[in-house]
Amino acid sequence: MRNLATPAITTLSCFKCQKHIFQDGDQDTSMFKEYTEIDILTKELDKKKVNAENNRYERKYKNLKGEWHRLNNKLNPRLDEFCKSHKIQQFLPTINKYNCLSVDFESLKRRAFELVNSGLVQKLVSGDIKSIFKSKADQDNFGTQAKLKHFVYFERNKKQIMPGYYGPKGFEAIGHAALRQFNHDEYNDSEVKKSTSFRHHDFLTIIVIPEIACRIIAEDQGVSLEDAAKIMIETYEIGSLLNPFDFTADFEEN
Structure with missing residues (x-):
């Protein structure tokens, strides 16, 4: 007993x-x-x-x-x-x-740069590529106060924005690559900017980085972009656990 x-x-x-x-x-x-x-x-x-x-x-x-x-x-x-x-x-x-313990961040950086150099960011900005992340953000932000909506959206949707098992560390690495081709002035003059309320940093954080991450995870796992987006959500906590980074989302324009 x-x-x-x-x-x-x-x-x-x-x-x-x-x-x-x-x-x-x-x-x-x-x-x-x-x-x-x-x-x-x-x-x-x-x-x-x-x-x-x-x-x-x-x-x-x-x-x-x-x-x-x-x-x-x-x-x-x-x-x-x-x-x-x-x-x-x-x-x-x-x-x-998903073989999450074998994440190679040097490979992640290289592949992120390759996607950026292939023109992915420009195609997202021009609208030539319709991102599933933009469609979701447009729907969820409808009617929300402009100054807060993207911050609120990020906080509510971290699981689908953060790069799954690559975690916050991967988010930072992909963001660094994306900024090489994500020109502030070009974005402000783009059709995407005119048709939405996304600011430069908003678009980077909740559209560009998740899109790049999704494509890399799709390649990792040999699945479609839609399935890769689901894996990002499924492995969000694993990424936060295994690959943390001192990152605080900053939604204010520099």
């Missing part, structure tokens, strides 16, 4: 994302052992924090606070790695299905 003082394993959640991560029978796994060790450290950290706060006006406060911070700095990387590890386990079937 289980000790009633011990919480049921089904109540145990990740320290960071709060998702339930264990099932009965997982007690002997290495991840559960890591969870137990982190749990002990977390409780020790809480005690040190309380002890420091209770002695705020004592001479030893500085030393107590230092102990708390040192343990906190030791614990945080383990929390991050633990959260990443259990998420990888969760997504492992999809990761293996």
Whole structure:
């Protein structure tokens, strides 16, 4: 019989994302052992924090606070790695299905530049290529306040805009390639600009980069553009997990 003082394993959640991560029978796994060790450290950290706060006006406060911070700095990387590890386990079937662990960013950069140099950006701007991402954005932005709508659209539709398993790091790499041929003045004089409210950076962020990413993923997986767009959505969280980048979308014109 289980000790009633011990919480049921089904109540145990990740320290960071709060998702339930264990099932009965997982007690002997290495991840559960890591969870137990982190749990002990977390409780020790809480005690040190309380002890420091209770002695705020004592001479030893500085030393107590230092102990708390040192343990906190030791614990945080383990929390991050633990959260990443259990998420990888969760997504492992999809990761293996699309070979997400074999992403080559040098190849991604080269292929993005090749697409840009082939005239893809100019064709998107001229309207010679009708992007599925533009059609979706036009529909979803209808009636939204002009100054906010593209930011709101990005926030609501990150899964279909970000380049799937290439993640934020891939988004930045593709954007760097696209900017080589995405002239600000040419875009402002284009028919696309006249027929929509997309600003230069809006069009880059929610049309050009996803279109390039979609074509690369279609080539990766040997599928149509429509199916590649679905893969981008399906692997969005995997890309964010495996290939993060310190990126904050900036929708203001430079």
